[in-house]
Amino acid sequence: MISLNQVVLGYQGRAVTPALTGHIVQGSMTAIIGANGTGKSTLLKTLLKLQAPVSGQLQFTDGCAPRIAWLPQLAEMERQFPVTVYDVVCMGAWPARSLFSALKRQHRLRIADAIERVGLSAYRYQPIEMLSGGQFQRMLFARLLVQNAPLVLLDEPFTGVDSQTSDFLMSLICQMNQAGQTVLAVLHDNQRVSRHFPQVLLLTQDHFHWGDAAEVLPRYSQVSNNLALSA
Numbered sequence: 001m002i003s004l005n006q007v008v009l010g011y012q013g014r015a016v017t018p019a020l021t022g023h024i025v026q027g028s029m030t031a032i033i034g035a036n037g038t039g040k041s042t043l044l045k046t047l048l049k050l051q052a053p054v055s056g057q058l059q060f061t062d063g064c065a066p067r068i069a070w071l072p073q074l075a076e077m078e079r080q081f082p083v084t085v086y087d088v089v090c091m092g093a094w095p096a097r098s099l100f101s102a103l104k105r106q107h108r109l110r111i112a113d114a115i116e117r118v119g120l121s122a123y124r125y126q127p128i129e130m131l132s133g134g135q136f137q138r139m140l141f142a143r144l145l146v147q148n149a150p151l152v153l154l155d156e157p158f159t160g161v162d163s164q165t166s167d168f169l170m171s172l173i174c175q176m177n178q179a180g181q182t183v184l185a186v187l188h189d190n191q192r193v194s195r196h197f198p199q200v201l202l203l204t205q206d207h208f209h210w211g212d213a214a215e216v217l218p219r220y221s222q223v224s225n226n227l228a229l230s231a
C-alpha cells in the first residue's frame with residue numbers, strides 16, 4: 001500500500017527520525033511504538049501529507065494516497081466546539097457527499113449504526129463538551145466507522161480511557177482490520193501490542209526496527225533498559 005524509502009521525518013528541514021525504509025502492506029495491522037519525541041505522531045502526519053518528509057521517498061502502490069481516516073491525539077482535539085455527537089459522527093460521511101448537500105438515507109443509516117455500535121445512542125444529540133473522556137473517544141471511533149477508509153491512522157487511541165472502554169475500542173480496531181482496513185496505531189501499551197498487532201515499528205532517536213511483533217518487541221525492552229542505564 002505504502003513504501004518508505006530512506007524517509008527522514010521532521011520539521012522545517014530538521015530531522016526527528018533516522019532514515020526509515022519499509023512497507024505498510026494492505027490489510028496489515030501495525031503498532032508504532034517508542035519513547036516520547038521519537039517521531040511516532042510525525043510519521044502519521046507525514047502519511048496524511050500534513051507534513052513533508054525532510055528527505056527520502058514515500059510511494060503509494062496505486063500511484064496516489066489512499067483515503068485515510070485519522071484519529072488524532074486527544075490533546076489535539078477541540079472539545080469546547082458547539083456541536084453534538086451526531087454532528088461529529090456525520091463528518092465521517094463528508095468524503096462521500098458534498099459539504100452542504102443533505103445526507104442521503106444510506107448515510108443516515110450508517111451514522112445511526114456507528115453511533116449505536118459505540119454505545120452512544122442515548123447521547124447522540126449531546127453537546128460534545130458534556131462527554132466524558134471515554135465517551136468522547138467512542139464518538140471519534142463512530143466517525144472512523146462512518147469513514148470506512150482503506151487506511152486508518154490512530155494516534156494513542158486509548159489515552160484517557162478506562163480499561164473496559166479500551167478493550168471495547170480495541171475490539172473495534174480488530175473488526176476494522178478483519179474487514180480489510182489497514183491499521184497503523186501509535187501505542188504505549190506493549191501488552192496490548194503483543195496481543196493484537198502482528199507488525200511493529202519501533203522508533204528510537206537513532207534507529208528503527210520494523211517487522212514481526214515477536215522480533216521487534218524484545219528490542220523495545222533492550223532499548224528501554226539501555227536508556228534507564230544511561231540516565
Ligand SMILES: Nc1ncnc2c1ncn2[C@@H]1O[C@H](COP(=O)(O)OP(=O)(O)OP(=O)(O)O)[C@@H](O)[C@H]1O
Nearest residue numbers: 011012016034035036037038039040041042043186
Ligand atoms: N510542529 C512541530 N514543529 C517542530 N517540531 C515539532 C513539531 N511537532 C513535533 N515536533 C518535534 O518533533 C519530535 C517528534 O515529535 P512527535 O510528536 O512525532 O513524537 P512522538 O513520538 O509522537 O511523541 P509522544 O510519544 O510524546 O507523543 C519532538 O522532538 C517534537 O518536539
